[in-house]
Amino acid sequence: MTDFDSLEDDEHIVSKTQIKREMEALQELGKKLLSLSKSQQQKVSMSDTLRAALEEATRIKQREAMRRHLQYIGRIMRTEDHESISNRINLFDSTSAAHNKMFHKLEMIRDNLCSEHSMEAMHSYLEENSDIDMQHFRQLVRQAKKEAEKGDKTTSRKKLFKLLRDIQDKKIGL
16 A cells, blocks of 8 residues: 555545645734734733744834744744634624624623613622622612713713623633
8 A cells, every 4th residue: 555545545634725724814813913902912811932922023123024923923823722812802803793792791781780670680790790899889880870861971881881891801801
């Protein structure tokens, strides 16, 4: 039996084109990582090697050098858990479905807290998140509810949303 015959039996042969597509996808993921702010990059779990490569990329100014460096980042990304990195990036990307879903969920929670059934919503939210400052939370809910009834300013509603977002970010490790 020749080497060629054993290759035909293998179902997991990957073409050069497929390998190239995968590498380009990893390079694109590296570009997205570079576009994040420093604080957002810190919230993404990655190896020290990748973190150092991203830091080095900020110092590169020449176009060709950056292209080569992105290839290097793509090579590093092969050893990373790129699915979890991609999921985390999507939470930061305001155009992604994951970010929009989280945003709308927080809006629903805020609106429920400001509705007629706010006491039930507040108790259930406090049961889920027992580690928050209850006095500050209740005060924001009361102020937001008053604003919603009057129909004027939205300052407290925005503050309440920011608090809810901070709690959510802390929960998922952002």
